[in-house]
Amino acid sequence: MCTLEKRGNIFILTLTGEADHRLNPTLIDSITAAVRRARSEATAPSALITTAQGKFFSNGYDLKWAKQDMERRGKIMSSKLRLLVAELINLPMPTIAAVTGHASAAGFVLALCHDYILMRRDRGFLYMSELDIGLRLPAWFIALMKCKIGSPVALREVALASAKLTGDIALQKGIVDSVHNNADETLKAAEKLGEELVRRNWDGNTYSGIRTTLFAQVLDSLESDETVGDFGKKEAKKAVSRL
Structure with a gap:
């Protein structure tokens, strides 16, 4: 479901297996275990990159x-996803999402949980x-989006227009940090950024302490058991039929 590779002080977490990497309990648990392993195996300033095949x-x-x-x-x-989000926010190292393909709904949320987002063009x-x-967004999705998408216009387009943002458009709106020509270049750029961050030699606990303060409202919202839609059987059937 996912692999974790260590290159120097850079951990690379790669989603594997199912073609569209749907976030079911098995995959979420696999990602969470990999994040925890990165935490336990870090012996010096480190960085985590999350990407996908x-x-x-x-x-x-x-x-x-x-x-x-x-x-x-x-x-x-x-x-399970809220637990993973909390793990990423509390991880004592910088995190980078190397988005090498479509990131939709909760997959978009997974990318937003990282400190930096790089995307292919x-x-x-x-x-x-x-x-x-036809599903309602849970409050904790909105809290995370507000934390990571600074422009009210961009936030409206994402939440209230379901805009499909290419890398270049997402860069213009300040949602991603850089765009690159293809998947290989995106991952290479993420590794380069990770190496630059590692060289800053920051204390991991200090880093995560600042991040948890920045994400305080998100962490508070994770206490809610609300999920996407919180709908009945009729709405569920309609939503699945639209996939």
Whole structure:
């Protein structure tokens, strides 16, 4: 489901397996375990890069898995993703998302949890799809989006227009830090940025302490058990049919 490779002081977490990397409990648990392993194996200032194989970074929650019991399974996915988000926010090292394919809905959220986002230019977009498929966004998604998307106009386009943002558009709106010609160049740029950050020789606990203060409202919002939609069976069936 994912691999973790250490190159010097850089950890590279790569989503593997399913083509669109849907965030079901198995994949979320695998990512969380990799993040915890990076924490435990870091012996000096380090950085974490998260990336993915194929045309998708992540296509969001696995709603097809959840559809048999949307209320229960939806809350399981929400609980596990909120735990992963908290792990990333508390991780004592800089984090970089190398978005080498589409990042939709909860997959977009996963990218936003990182300190830096790098994106490829030739393929993929950032897309908060909930409005298009008839689901409400949970408050903690909104809290994270407000924290990471500074422009009210850009935030409106993401949340209230379900805009599909290419790398260049996302860069113009200040949502990503840089764009690169293809997947290989995106990952190489992420490694270069990671090396630059490691050379700053920051104390990891100090770094994560500042980050948790910056993300205080997000961390507070993670206490809610609200999940995407919090809808009944009828809405669930409609949403899954639109996938």
